[in-house]
Amino acid sequence: MGKASSSKKVQRAAKAAASSRGTGEKRERGFPLLVLAVAVLGIGLVFAARASREEQVAPFRTDHWHSAYEIYDCGTQRSPLLTETDPDGIHTHADSLLHIHPFNSSATGNDARLGVFMDASGLQVSTDTIDASGVSDAGFVPIDNSTGCDGADSEIVITRWNVDGADGLEAETTYRGDYRDIPFLHEREAFTIAKVPVGEDAPAPSAAVLAQLDTSTGTTNFESEGFELPDLGLEGDDETTGDDATTGDDATTGDDATTGDDATTGDDATTGDDTTTGDETPTEPETSDSEG
Numbered sequence: 001m002g003k004a005s006s007s008k009k010v011q012r013a014a015k016a017a018a019s020s021r022g023t024g025e026k027r028e029r030g031f032p033l034l035v036l037a038v039a040v041l042g043i044g045l046v047f048a049a050r051a052s053r054e055e056q057v058a059p060f061r062t063d064h065w066h067s068a069y070e071i072y073d074c075g076t077q078r079s080p081l082l083t084e085t086d087p088d089g090i091h092t093h094a095d096s097l098l099h100i101h102p103f104n105s106s107a108t109g110n111d112a113r114l115g116v117f118m119d120a121s122g123l124q125v126s127t128d129t130i131d132a133s134g135v136s137d138a139g140f141v142p143i144d145n146s147t148g149c150d151g152a153d154s155e156i157v158i159t160r161w162n163v164d165g166a167d168g169l170e171a172e173t174t175y176r177g178d179y180r181d182i183p184f185l186h187e188r189e190a191f192t193i194a195k196v197p198v199g200e201d202a203p204a205p206s207a208a209v210l211a212q213l214d215t216s217t218g219t220t221n222f223e224s225e226g227f228e229l230p231d232l233g234l235e236g237d238d239e240t241t242g243d244d245a246t247t248g249d250d251a252t253t254g255d256d257a258t259t260g261d262d263a264t265t266g267d268d269a270t271t272g273d274d275t276t277t278g279d280e281t282p283t284e285p286e287t288s289d290s291e292g
Helices: 002-052 114-121 207-217
Strands: 065-073 097-100 129-131 154-162 170-175 189-197
Touching: 065 207, 097 207, 129 189, 189 207
Parallel strands: 065 189
Antiparallel strands: 065 097, 154 170, 154 189
16 A cells, blocks of 8 residues: 555656646746737837827928028039939929928928938938939039138038028028938028038028029018029929929919909919928937027
8 A cells, every 4th residue: 555655646746747847838938929929019009109190390291391402512502403202201303492291200390300301312411521423413423521622621511591580691500410310490491501611601592592482482581683583494393383283273374364263373382381380399409500
């Protein structure tokens, strides 16, 4: 009897040990799977929130802003760029204007920055060079900072200009780095991207570009009387806006003025923009500002 009892005890102990090992193995396999499931769920929620978030800061997807830009090499103006692709809604039509009408949240609010335009146009700006030869302008000769300006040391800067200042055109901020992070704050801004002698602002926007901006935004704050707008030669563009021919009625289509249609107004084709700028504005990158 003693031997049989001992044998049963040994069998029970063996079964208990086997059962314990099986439970432990199941736990070891189950924990990593649980962690993976939580991680996948978290990533999915992040993307879903980004895709469906409500923008709190302008520009919104319903906005269509215009701002001016020019590129200079030691005072010599370069030709404007042409955007060939635009996935997010910030582009140019070789008219020296930035057309800011976001297609998605990647170009709205705090994400509406110069880097979005750079990606669409192929423009590259660093402390060493200004280059757009890779994508948007095969004839663009890169601007090399190492060659200086007329024997003087140079630097690459981007200056933001207040077009509608109380005292006229004013340089607001000059950026000497973090160029991609420069935000678009409101309608009717101007930016000059330039290689200049060290310590200087970029040149002021030209009268031609400011007049083009006035025409596109339906304002005449800039004194451009007597100035004739250049023919930009853009096929399919409405010359009164610089946008694609989706802006509304073409005022040159010859609508019969006796029919009651107001052919000079119709759709607001000269603005098309939400000019309210009272929303909270995005934070600008830290710079060594040069106040104009």
